[in-house]
Amino acid sequence: xxxxxxxxxxFSLLCALALPAARADTPTANKTPTPKELLEKSKPEExxxxxxxxxxxxxLPQGKVLIELAPDFTPLHAENIRTLVKEHYFDKLAxxxxxxxxxxxxxDPEDDDKGxxxxxxxxxxAKKTLPPEYTRAIxxxxxxxxxxxxxxxxPEVGFSEGFPVARDKATGQEWLTHCYGxxxxxxDVGPETGSGSSLYAVIGxxxxxxxxNLAIAGRVLQGMEFLSALPRGTGxxxxxDKPEQxxxxxxxxxxxxxxxxxxxxxxxxxTDSPTFAAxxxxxxxxxxxxxxxxxxKIDLCSINIPAREAKATH
Amino acid sequence: xxxxxxxxxxFSLLCALALPAARADTPTANKTPTPKELLEKSKPEExxxxxxxxxxxxxLPQGKVLIELAPDFTPLHAENIRTLVKEHYFDKLAxxxxxxxxxxxxxDPEDDDKGxxxxxxxxxxAKKTLPPEYTRAIxxxxxxxxxxxxxxxxPEVGFSEGFPVARDKATGQEWLTHCYGxxxxxxDVGPETGSGSSLYAVIGxxxxxxxxNLAIAGRVLQGMEFLSALPRGTGxxxxxDKPEQxxxxxxxxxxxxxxxxxxxxxxxxxTDSPTFAAxxxxxxxxxxxxxxxxxxKIDLCSINIPAREAKATH
Numbered sequence: 001x002x003x004x005x006x007x008x009x010x011f012s013l014l015c016a017l018a019l020p021a022a023r024a025d026t027p028t029a030n031k032t033p034t035p036k037e038l039l040e041k042s043k044p045e046e047x048x049x050x051x052x053x054x055x056x057x058x059x060l061p062q063g064k065v066l067i068e069l070a071p072d073f074t075p076l077h078a079e080n081i082r083t084l085v086k087e088h089y090f091d092k093l094a095x096x097x098x099x100x101x102x103x104x105x106x107x108d109p110e111d112d113d114k115g116x117x118x119x120x121x122x123x124x125x126a127k128k129t130l131p132p133e134y135t136r137a138i139x140x141x142x143x144x145x146x147x148x149x150x151x152x153x154x155p156e157v158g159f160s161e162g163f164p165v166a167r168d169k170a171t172g173q174e175w176l177t178h179c180y181g182x183x184x185x186x187x188d189v190g191p192e193t194g195s196g197s198s199l200y201a202v203i204g205x206x207x208x209x210x211x212x213n214l215a216i217a218g219r220v221l222q223g224m225e226f227l228s229a230l231p232r233g234t235g236x237x238x239x240x241d242k243p244e245q246x247x248x249x250x251x252x253x254x255x256x257x258x259x260x261x262x263x264x265x266x267x268x269x270x271t272d273s274p275t276f277a278a279x280x281x282x283x284x285x286x287x288x289x290x291x292x293x294x295x296x297k298i299d300l301c302s303i304n305i306p307a308r309e310a311k312a313t314h
Numbered sequence: 315x316x317x318x319x320x321x322x323x324x325f326s327l328l329c330a331l332a333l334p335a336a337r338a339d340t341p342t343a344n345k346t347p348t349p350k351e352l353l354e355k356s357k358p359e360e361x362x363x364x365x366x367x368x369x370x371x372x373x374l375p376q377g378k379v380l381i382e383l384a385p386d387f388t389p390l391h392a393e394n395i396r397t398l399v400k401e402h403y404f405d406k407l408a409x410x411x412x413x414x415x416x417x418x419x420x421x422d423p424e425d426d427d428k429g430x431x432x433x434x435x436x437x438x439x440a441k442k443t444l445p446p447e448y449t450r451a452i453x454x455x456x457x458x459x460x461x462x463x464x465x466x467x468x469p470e471v472g473f474s475e476g477f478p479v480a481r482d483k484a485t486g487q488e489w490l491t492h493c494y495g496x497x498x499x500x501x502d503v504g505p506e507t508g509s510g511s512s513l514y515a516v517i518g519x520x521x522x523x524x525x526x527n528l529a530i531a532g533r534v535l536q537g538m539e540f541l542s543a544l545p546r547g548t549g550x551x552x553x554x555d556k557p558e559q560x561x562x563x564x565x566x567x568x569x570x571x572x573x574x575x576x577x578x579x580x581x582x583x584x585t586d587s588p589t590f591a592a593x594x595x596x597x598x599x600x601x602x603x604x605x606x607x608x609x610x611k612i613d614l615c616s617i618n619i620p621a622r623e624a625k626a627t628h
Contacts, residue, residue, distance in 0.1 A: 100539045101494050101618075134607070152463050152613040180415050180519045189603045204542075205494045205519055205615050209597065212607040225414045225546040228518075232539040283523065289503045293448070293526040299466040301519050304415075 031288035038278050039269070039306060046273035048162070049310055050221070050266065052256035054078065056085060057264050058223075059250040060095075062230075065223035066264050066307075067183055070163055070216065072142060073176050074133040077185055077217050081196040082254055083126040089197065090252035093121070095230065099238025101204030104227040105186060108197065109246060112239075129192035133215045135173040143272035149284070149297040153177075153208045157300040159271035163219055164300050166211060176216035179206045179301035181224050185215040203228040206301035221266055221307040267310040279303075345602035352592050353583070353620060360587035362476070363624055364535070364580065366570035368392065370399060371578050372537075373564040374409075376544075379537035380578050380621075381497055384477055384530065386456060387490050388447040391499055391531050395510040397440040399568045403511065407435070408560035409544065413552025415518030418541040419500060422511065423560060426553075443506035447529045449487040457586035461594070463611040467491075467522045471614040473585035477533055478614050480525060490530035493520045493615035495538050499529040517542040520615035535580055535621040581624040593617075 054069040071078035084090065096112070097105040110119045144165075146158035154166035157177070164182070167174040176182065183201050187194035193215045201220055220227065235241030255263040269276050280303060285294045370381040385392035398404065410426070411419040424433045458479075460472040468480035471491070478496070481488040490496065497515050501508035507529045515534055534541065549555030569577040583590050594617060599608040 098543075100542055149466050150464075152465065153609055153611050207616065208611075208613065209600065209609045209616070211609065213605050228414055229412075229543055229545050231543050286523065291527055295467055295523045295525065297467050299522065302521065302523070 032282045032286045032291075032294075033278070035279055035282070035304075035306070038275055038282060039308075042269065042273070042275040044311075046270050046275050047267040047308075047310075048270050050255075050268060052258075052263060053082065053254065054218070055221075055255035055264065055266070056081075056218070056252055057255060057258070058090070058252045060223075060226050060247060061250065062226040062247075063223055064264070065226055066221040066266055067218050068162065068221050068268070069218040070161070070176060072139070072161055073136055073163065073165075073174075074185075074215050074217055076130045077133055077193070077196050077215050080126050080130060081199075081217055084123065084196055085252050085254045086257060087124040087126070088251070089121065089124065089126070090249050092248060092250075094246035094248050095227075095240075096233075096246055097200075097237065097239045098203070098230045098232050100232045102202075102207060102238065103184075103200040104203050104230060105198060105200040106249060107186065107199075109243065111198065123195055123197060126195055126197070128195050129188075130195065130215075132193050134193075134212045135171075135175040138167055138169070138172055138174045143270075145271050145277065145280075147280070147298065147300055147303075149299065151300055153211060159276075159303075159305070162268050162271050162305055164303070164305075166300075175212055177206065177300060178202050178208055178210045178214075178216065180204070181220040182216050183218045183220060184210065185217050187214060201227050208301075219305075221268060222264075265310040266307055269306040271305060276305075279306075346596045346600045346605075346608075347592070349593055349596070349618075349620070352589055352596065353622075356583065356587070356589040358625075360584050360589050361581040361622075361624075362584050364569075364582060366572075366577060367396065367568065368532070369535075369569035369578065369580070370395075370532070370566055371569060371572070372404070372566045374537075374540050374561060375564065376540040376561075377537055378578070379540055380535040380580055381532050382476070382535050382582070383532040384475070384490060386453070386475055387450055387477065387479075387488075388499075388529050388531055390444045391447055391507070391510050391529050394440050394444060395513075395531055396568055398437065398510055399566050400571060401438040401440070402565070403435065403438065403440070404563050404566035406562060406564075408562050409541075409554075410547075410560055411514075411551065411553045412517070412544045412546050414546045416516075416521060416552065417498075417514040418517050418544060419512060419514040420563060421500065421513075423557065425512065437509060437511060440509055440511070442509050443502075444509065444529075446507050448507075448526045449485075449489040452481055452483070452486055452488045457584075459585050459591065459594075461612065461614055461617075463598070463613065465614055467525060473590075473617075473619070476582050476585050476619055478617070478619075480614075489526055491520065491614060492516050492522055492524045492528075492530065494518070495534040496530050497532045497534060498524065499531050501528060515541050522615075533619075535582060536578075579624040580621055583620040585619060590619075593620075 050068045056067040058065040069078040095106045108121050142160045151157040156167040164177045164179045166177050185194045186198040233240040240246050284298045364382045368383040372379040383392040409420045422435050456474045465471040470481040478491045478493045499508045500512040547554040554560050598612045
């Protein structure tokens with residue numbers, strides 16, 4: 001066996017989504033199942049198709065990025081972003097900032113010190129600022145999958161409706177957390193939040209210090225690699241200091257505004273499903289030929305929520 | 315003030331290393347100092363120059379990556395890697411794998427299923443495998459800066475000699491942790507570890523489940539953006555499935571093997587210095603015009619250990 005294959009096996013647990021068939025994935029006796037093995041055994045009803053009104057399709061030159069909005073947590077921001085997208089606000093705007101181990105941010109390039117305020121794209125029917133939606137009252141009606149291992153930042157963490165969430169029963173509040181792939185709303189100095197005309201995606205170690213300080217609009221379901229692998233900006237805070245460095249956004253569309261055949265076919269594993277629970281446990285206590293010391297723990301932002309191409313059959 | 319500047323300010327705390335002067339960094343009354351402000355006030359003696367015998371200079375087409383070895387924690391691996399580097403083992407080998415939100419890995423491209431075993435580069439005087447150095451007995455003589463906010467994975471975490479470390483007093487063991495920028499040793503199925511001929515750098519959310527399962531050889535001090543912004547591999551586990559996708563390593567040199575004028579001029583903030591302690595506290599409890607809800611907490615892998623160009627004057 002090549003020296004590299006076991007190395008693959010060693011890393012396979014942490015690999016996002018299903019792995020291609022590979023010798024490394026051949027089950028061995030009593031070993032913890034891999035994500036691929038668990039997903040292959042999942043039932044169709046354990047997957048959900050995002051509501052097309054919450055599904056953004058952002059086309060970059062590198063590829064398509066799918067973002068699911070989180071109206072249960074940030075409804076005013078979801079609605080304002082829908083308004084902007086329906087107006088095609090983001091078309092031909094740009095990724096203006098990529099700061100290593102932090103965020104990729106897109107906005108109107110004129111919205112910058114060197115920009116021309118007279119050329120700022122109008123927000124149309126969208127609001128310029130919104131009330132803060134940094135936290136919300138805990139909704140006990142939403143499905144909740146708690147993690148057992150605690151969290152440095154919050155009294156309780158888990159998953160709800162496919163998003164990583166922190167809770168504080170003392171205050172009765174819950175909030176989306178800044179994990180890898182979460183999409184937040186850039187803003188001015190508060191108390192108002194931004195409009196959603198400038199958004200950022202987390203591309204590094206979860207900056208949990210931003211939790212409860214910015215509104216999180218949703219999560220990238222597919223295409224993170226088109227946001228995370230961009231050249232880092234060399235200007236202050238990772239902004240591209242030369243216009244030619246920016247990545248032009250070809251278009252952003254709401255799936256509900258597209259004809260059926262142009263809507264992204266994607267489904268997301270339900271975070272209250274048995275398969276998701278099994279994936280969490282497999283990651284907490286991995287035992288196989290490679291892992292000798294299972295962590296016995298897992299932190300919120302280390303858990304990937306699988307998304308895959310939806311089969312036409314269901 | 316442009317709408318973007320406050321957005322910069324909002325992100326400035328999390329920006330790695332010193333920020334360029336910018337309006338966003340102008341101190342305001344009673345606000346928590348930014349990393350830039352704290353670093354500007356640091357004393358020369360709070361910085362250390364890495365031992366040239368522990369400093370790897372990896373030249374990629376994109377730029378130079380500086381890696382500091384951690385012989386206090388993984389001495390056998392440090393020595394074997396030094397041996398490989400002195401033999402110029404890595405020259406013209408390649409980055410063979412970039413898996414999004416996980417690792418960038420470099421190795422001999424022939425060390426692969428499709429590779430030609432007869433073309434494998436010999437390891438020369440270096441050992442093919444080493445005893446595990448996954449944990450070590452807690453060394454109370456090493457400087458230790460404990461973090462106060464706990465950790466999901468280990469009883470205690472903090473910094474020692476410029477590296478993030480976890481400790482378990484019950485077992486008397488301590489180990490380096492898989493934080494962003496840490497460099498680990500890829501290996502076969504154990505119990506032996508790898509030789510150091512294939513290394514990986516963490517480029518995403520800290521995969522702490524790898525702790526105590528792989529040997530960590532060191533940390534990237536500078537040039538992470540040259541490893542983290544590479545195109546993700548489209549093969550299984552992020553391996554580049556086409557040879558032309560690989561990034562050729564021009565050379566890897568040990569600073570101690572280079573003439574003085576070719577040695578990288580770099581210094582690292584001491585993790586037992588007052589300025590580093592102030593940076594941790596500023597990140598735990600940030601208050602300024604932007605932050606309304608300071609986390610009051612910080613997790614191990616969210617703390618950047620500053621490195622900068624060393625002044626010739628000391």
